[in-house]
Amino acid sequence: MKAKIQTSNVLTKPNYKQKRMIYEYREKIKKKTEQTVKEKLDTDKWPDWWGAKGTKNRFQDAMLNLNNAPLKFLISKNNKEPKIMLLGTGQGLDIFKYKSEFAKHNIVPSFDVFSLHKELAEEVNANKLVNKDYSLGLPFEQINPKIESHSELILNTKGKYDLVMAQMSVGKYTEHLSTTLFNAALLLKKGGKAYIQIEIDPRDFKTEQSKVKLNRASKTWVIFNRLVEWINKTENKKYVFKIKTSTQANLNENDWLEITRIS
Ligand SMILES: C[S@@+](CC[C@H](N)C(=O)[O-])C[C@H]1O[C@@H](n2cnc3c(N)ncnc32)[C@H](O)[C@@H]1O
Numbered sequence: 001m002k003a004k005i006q007t008s009n010v011l012t013k014p015n016y017k018q019k020r021m022i023y024e025y026r027e028k029i030k031k032k033t034e035q036t037v038k039e040k041l042d043t044d045k046w047p048d049w050w051g052a053k054g055t056k057n058r059f060q061d062a063m064l065n066l067n068n069a070p071l072k073f074l075i076s077k078n079n080k081e082p083k084i085m086l087l088g089t090g091q092g093l094d095i096f097k098y099k100s101e102f103a104k105h106n107i108v109p110s111f112d113v114f115s116l117h118k119e120l121a122e123e124v125n126a127n128k129l130v131n132k133d134y135s136l137g138l139p140f141e142q143i144n145p146k147i148e149s150h151s152e153l154i155l156n157t158k159g160k161y162d163l164v165m166a167q168m169s170v171g172k173y174t175e176h177l178s179t180t181l182f183n184a185a186l187l188l189k190k191g192g193k194a195y196i197q198i199e200i201d202p203r204d205f206k207t208e209q210s211k212v213k214l215n216r217a218s219k220t221w222v223i224f225n226r227l228v229e230w231i232n233k234t235e236n237k238k239y240v241f242k243i244k245t246s247t248q249a250n251l252n253e254n255d256w257l258e259i260t261r262i263s
Contacts, residue, residue, distance in 0.1 A: 070193070241262060
């Protein structure tokens with residue numbers, strides 16, 4: 001079966017099998033992810049040479065990778081005061097750059113962040129660059145509306161953002177990309193966009209080079225679509241999202257997905 005790249009969702013009633021699948025999937029996440037993420041992401045142990053921890057240069061890296069798509073998007077919307085969520089921002093020093101570069105276009109965003117832990121650099125906190133740090137010591141893909149302690153986070157963040165950025169973070173360090181994409185999609189306002197850097201090669205979505213990889217990619221879309229169907233049904237919503245892989249020529253392992261909330 002060919003993987004769908006652009007996907008829209010129609011309101012359908014999840015059947016018993018689908019509900020069961022979502023339940024089992026969430027249970028699996030609980031067990032596996034915490035362990036994986038903890039092992040990979042103890043930021044205190046990162047060596048100094050490791051640059052991808054939210055240092056200032058990371059802004060340019062993202063914009064270069066994305067051919068300035070996030071900035072162009074905000075300019076095209078004439079959105080002068082966008083709300084931005086940075087997922088897995090690490091130290092958050094790149095926010096200085098976001099601010100200064102966006103200011104050149106008279107764009108004055110407000111930033112919220114969600115990382116595994118509260119790990120913003122002192123300089124970032126001292127300069128009050130971040131409106132709210134929602135980090136809870138919780139992997140992003142484990143956010144679950146059914147857990148009471150998560151509900152405040154969901155209430156405050158769902159459908160609130162014009163732009164969501166996840167550079168080398170929640171889309172990479174996860175065994176559950178579909179849930180990550182789903183949770184990121186839910187943060188968006190109507191018309192908003194999320195840019196999520198992923199680990200798997202986006203070419204897997206387009207070719208049949210590897211059956212295993214292709215299965216993994218198409219499974220990602222199937223589960224994503226089911227999660228959207230599920231929330232549409234349970235919350236009586238009509239969410240529609242479109243997901244695009246990068247259009248860059250130099251696709252590589254660390255490429256990006258763009259999610260647009262259509263409705
Ligand atoms: C390698 S650092 C990248 C920091 C910054 N975005 C950059 O590109 O320089 C990974 C960041 O993602 C966060 N992170 C990784 N996986 C995560 C997950 N599953 N849920 C929440 N945060 C996660 C970590 O807490 C950390 O802030």
